[in-house]
Amino acid sequence: MSEKAPVQKRSPITVTAKVFHWVNVLSLFIMIASGLQIYNANPVFGGRAGLHFPMVGLLGGWLAGGRHWHFAGMWLFSLNLLWYGIYVLVTRRWRHRYVGQNDIKALQLSHNPKRRIYAWHRIAYTAIIPILLLALLTGIGMYKPAQFHWIVDFFGDWFALRVVHFFTVPAVLIFAVVHSVLALKAGGDRLISSMLFWQPK
Numbered sequence: 001m002s003e004k005a006p007v008q009k010r011s012p013i014t015v016t017a018k019v020f021h022w023v024n025v026l027s028l029f030i031m032i033a034s035g036l037q038i039y040n041a042n043p044v045f046g047g048r049a050g051l052h053f054p055m056v057g058l059l060g061g062w063l064a065g066g067r068h069w070h071f072a073g074m075w076l077f078s079l080n081l082l083w084y085g086i087y088v089l090v091t092r093r094w095r096h097r098y099v100g101q102n103d104i105k106a107l108q109l110s111h112n113p114k115r116r117i118y119a120w121h122r123i124a125y126t127a128i129i130p131i132l133l134l135a136l137l138t139g140i141g142m143y144k145p146a147q148f149h150w151i152v153d154f155f156g157d158w159f160a161l162r163v164v165h166f167f168t169v170p171a172v173l174i175f176a177v178v179h180s181v182l183a184l185k186a187g188g189d190r191l192i193s194s195m196l197f198w199q200p201k
Contacts, residue, residue, distance in 0.1 A: 016084075016087060020080060020084045023076065023077075023080040024077070024080060026076070027073045027074075027076040027077035027080060028073075028077065028172065028176075029073075030059060030069055030070075030072065030073030030076070031070055031073035031074060031077060032169060033057055033058050033059040033069070034058070034059040034060050034066045034067075034068075034069035034070040034073060035066070035070055035169065036053045036058050037058040037059055037060040037061070037062075037063075037065070037066030037069070037070075038060075038063060038066040038067060038070060039053065039166070040052050040053055040055075040058070041062075041063040041066070044159075044162050044163055044166050071143070074136070074139060078136060081132065097122065097125055098122055098125055098126045099119070099122040099123045099125075099126040100122070102119075103118075103119035103122050103123065104119075106118075106119040107119050107120070114186060117182055117185050117186045118186065120182055121179070121182045121183070121186065124175060124178050124179055124182065125179075127175070128172070128175045131168055131171045131172065131175070132168075132172070134164065134168055135165065135168035135169075135172070137151060138151070138155070138161050138162075138164050138165035138168070139165055141155070141158075141161050142158070142161055142162060142165060145158055145161075
């Protein structure tokens with residue numbers, strides 16, 4: 001009688017990464033679709049007669065509805081970042097996630113293309129942190145300008161706050177594209193797929 005092959009357990013780290021990516025995709029879609037709905041109520045550029053985005057794909061249907069969806073997505077996104085940040089700290093994975101001196105040296109001296117790709121990947125991971133914090137900070141300032149007047153004052157006025165918040169959206173989208181391209185170069189289609197889906201053994 002042939003022996004049964006031992007059952008391979010799925011790594012909890014892999015599960016954590018997949019959940020994190022899926023929640024990020026969902027929450028970012030909610031925030032962008034609802035944020036553009038809010039934008040249409042009073043465009044940042046050109047006042048009420050300025051550029052409007054088509055209603056197709058937007059969430060909320062109107063200003064108040066867009067705000068409800070936007071804050072729901074914000075809480076989902078923020079809590080997802082919080083628990084993942086705690087996970088990275090507890091498991092000490094931050095040592096392999098963010099840029100260090102070795103990565104800078106690799107970009108200057110290494111002739112190994114994959115090592116250079118990993119260095120750029122860590123730079124991208126590090127650069128997105130202040131952008132995400134900026135998006136959350138400006139969002140809080142716009143939501144409660146009276147309670148958090150110091151945030152508004154820091155950026156100059158409420159309009160400047162809106163402009164900065166608006167431009168965090170393309171910054172996050174650019175990061176997503178760069179992140180995907182670097183992952184594709186490092187591990188091919190299999191690595192990209194493994195971020196979201198279960199891979200056959």
